[in-house]
Amino acid sequence: MSTIADTMIRKIRAQDEASLARLYEAAFPTEDLVPLLRRLHAEVPDLLSLVAVGGANASGAENSSEECVGHALFTPCAVEGTDRQVALLGPIAVAPFRQRQGLGATLIREGSARLCQSGIQQVLVLGDPAYYGRLGFRPEKRIRPPYELPADWAGAWQSALLEGNAAPLSGTLRPPGAWLAPSLWAP
Numbered sequence: 599m600s601t602i603a604d605t606m607i608r609k610i611r612a613q614d615e616a617s618l619a620r621l622y623e624a625a626f627p628t629e630d631l632v633p634l635l636r637r638l639h640a641e642v643p644d645l646l647s648l649v650a651v652g653g654a655n656a657s658g659a660e661n662s663s664e665e666c667v668g669h670a671l672f673t674p675c676a677v678e679g680t681d682r683q684v685a686l687l688g689p690i691a692v693a694p695f696r697q698r699q700g701l702g703a704t705l706i707r708e709g710s711a712r713l714c715q716s717g718i719q720q721v722l723v724l725g726d727p728a729y730y731g732r733l734g735f736r737p738e739k740r741i742r743p744p745y746e747l748p749a750d751w752a753g754a755w756q757s758a759l760l761e762g763n764a765a766p767l768s769g770t771l772r773p774p775g776a777w778l779a780p781s782l783w784a785p
């Protein structure tokens with residue numbers, strides 16, 4: 599468990615469901631990721647799902663409630679041709695009034711530390727290199743995503759090694775079924 603500006607980061611609990619949906623509606627006003635989140639939570643037992651709760655609320659007052667102001671999801675995935683797992687990061691969301699305060703970076707660092715403790719040494723993400731590059735992610739060439747990406751998305755496929763001496767894996771990513779929809783891998 600870690601804290602940033604009185605905001606606690608902890609594993610998600612069943613009672614966070616409504617608050618998590620509110621967070622995603624605010625952070626992604628034009629995209630409905632809640633069905634994907636529900637499916638992943640229901641179907642993937644070893645999912646690492648972290649929420650940030652507490653700190654100041656939208657009006658600046660101290661928020662003693664358990665309202666989610668941040669969330670990051672890490673899905674353990676197989677890599678075809680190896681017996682090791684990696685984690686797929688995403689989605690990640692921070693409440694608009696708490697963005698640019700380091701919460702997204704803290705969620706990613708906390709998740710990475712927990713994954714490392716559980717023996718996972720590499721995290722992959724499909725996202726903006728301008729953001730993830732600052733957090734140690736580099737373009738990924740060895741592990742292929744489950745669907746071919748559009749050419750202008752190639753730089754968005756990135757990974758970070760969680761230990762200095764970790765050997766990068768090669769092969770095709772085999773995520774659980776909830777991730778196997780081509781629309782999740784295309785603009």
Ligand SMILES: CC(C)(COP(=O)(O)OP(=O)(O)OC[C@H]1O[C@@H](n2cnc3c(N)ncnc32)[C@H](O)[C@@H]1OP(=O)(O)O)[C@@H](O)C(=O)NCCC(=O)NCCS
Pocket residue numbers: 625626688689690691692693696697698699700701702703704725726728729
């Ligand atoms: C992307 C997101 C999770 C980042 O969380 P955050 O807590 O705001 O990020 P941090 O405070 O750790 O880092 C902020 C820095 O990253 C930059 N940044 C934030 N989002 C960015 C993005 N999408 N692209 C590039 N840079 C970004 C900011 O410019 C900021 O740097 P600066 O303040 O020096 O300019 C958050 O902005 C968010 O929820 N956005 C809407 C949902 C989304 O796009 N999620 C990612 C795809 S799943």
